[in-house]
Amino acid sequence: MQTNTLDNVPPLTRGSHDDLSAGACMLEAAAYVAGETWSDNPYCVCPVIAAFGRAYNDLLPDDTRDAVLRPLVPLLIGTRATIDLERTRAYMAADWACRVAAPAALRAAGLDAHAATLEQLEPITSRAHILATRTAVDATRDVAARAAHAAYAAAVDTNLAAAHAAHAADAAGDAVAHAAAGAANAAARSAARSAARAVSPAAVVDLIHRMVGASI
Numbered sequence: 001m002q003t004n005t006l007d008n009v010p011p012l013t014r015g016s017h018d019d020l021s022a023g024a025c026m027l028e029a030a031a032y033v034a035g036e037t038w039s040d041n042p043y044c045v046c047p048v049i050a051a052f053g054r055a056y057n058d059l060l061p062d063d064t065r066d067a068v069l070r071p072l073v074p075l076l077i078g079t080r081a082t083i084d085l086e087r088t089r090a091y092m093a094a095d096w097a098c099r100v101a102a103p104a105a106l107r108a109a110g111l112d113a114h115a116a117t118l119e120q121l122e123p124i125t126s127r128a129h130i131l132a133t134r135t136a137v138d139a140t141r142d143v144a145a146r147a148a149h150a151a152y153a154a155a156v157d158t159n160l161a162a163a164h165a166a167h168a169a170d171a172a173g174d175a176v177a178h179a180a181a182g183a184a185n186a187a188a189r190s191a192a193r194s195a196a197r198a199v200s201p202a203a204v205v206d207l208i209h210r211m212v213g214a215s216i
Helices: 026-034 047-059 065-076 083-108 112-119 127-147 149-170 174-198 201-212
Strands: none
Touching (some): 026 047, 026 065, 047 083, 083 112, 083 149, 112 127, 127 149, 174 201
């Protein structure tokens, strides 16, 4: 019997692919190693982590993608869990976008005071925390827009991540599970966009490790 191993996967590339012979992104590699049907949305991976991974995979430069993401592939397998854990991971993505990614972009633009304002916010772990951050983020967005495109983009993505995570928190019960998951995935994608613009790959790897190890 053939064993699917990461050694069989070529260097990770951008986008989706028809099969392994055409290449693989990080999530397709996870599906392959797990023995699932070829897909960039494998069942064995938490949808929130998958959304973050797909977005970040496509935003990384070709010369760094494989070195950064290949070691993470085995960690993703088996992370699918409950809607509650997906929501927790969405909050983690929103918090990271707000208190890590956006401040990094602001500091790069010389807006240290505004970066510090976001860094000093309470960690986002609930809808109440999301709402409490919005005033600070909105104020920062207007300043960043006048100073630097990268900082503005990171601030906008932070707003999106926070809004989507709040939406996910509002959803409860099986009847709206898909809505909650969709909102959580959008939060993860927004966080990944901020990451690619502002933060070192090491910081992103740390976030993925923390999301993998998260519990309710």
